Amino acid sequence: MPYYPQNGRIGWWALVRLYISADLEGVAAVVSSSQLTEPLEYERARRWMTEEVSAAIRGASSAGVDQIVVNDAHLTMTNLLVDDLPGYVEVISGKPKELGMMAAIDDNFDLAFFIGYHARHGSPGVLSHSYSDAIVGMELNGLEIGELGFNAALAGVFGVPVALVSGDEEVALEGSQLVGTSFVIVKSSVSQQSARTLLPKQSQAMIEQKSYEIIQAWKTGNVHLEAYYLEGPYCLRVIFRSPLMAKIVSFMPGLKQRDPCCVEFYHSDFPTVYRAFQAMLILAGRP
């Protein structure tokens, strides 16, 4: 009979629920911005993204995960070729979503996977950036943070640990504060727009294998996974590329402009901070 330690609760017959947030820049063989914009190149890139997500789903399902929700988390958020995903998953597609890359995360999930993730703005990582080209820096309670850390912190307030991250070696480095997380390194950066990359088939096989292994290890209590929980109250500092963007964003109630390009938002509730950040992205004109 299965014995699943989940979210601090110990249960018999418990369903295991997995949340997957899927981005594009951290997928194997995706290295340059033309692959995100040029139609033919983009069609190939989104297929690789779909196949990496499918690999994670297959691994998790063979290890006994009961329910999987995949959130399409790149730009338009309509990248995944949904016809090609295994039929038993739910997909969150499109935008706007008030929790953006983490839409629908809550304490019903046991574990999260981040597939195709990339390092934060300023990192030498492949296609590194933080949510939008409008942003040149983010700090949470004085800690430099990018998409990986900010999204993991939101999962953390719901008690959901990040079990698996795939992307380049720089995003793996950035995730070293996550306890128990497995990383699949699919490429290593040569420059911000070039990499030594695994072939898509290789990265997919590794993601499927690691996905299976980490769920198995968690179910049998052989790995200790901790939710990434940052103590409140929270101060989010965002530095915009232009003073005009920061000024428009500063019209939001509750926001303080610290200097021409920098705004700060304080709140004791982290989902409120995350939602306010989604509004900032839209106001800055680069949602």
Ligand SMILES: [Zn+2]
């Ligand atoms: Zn991203």
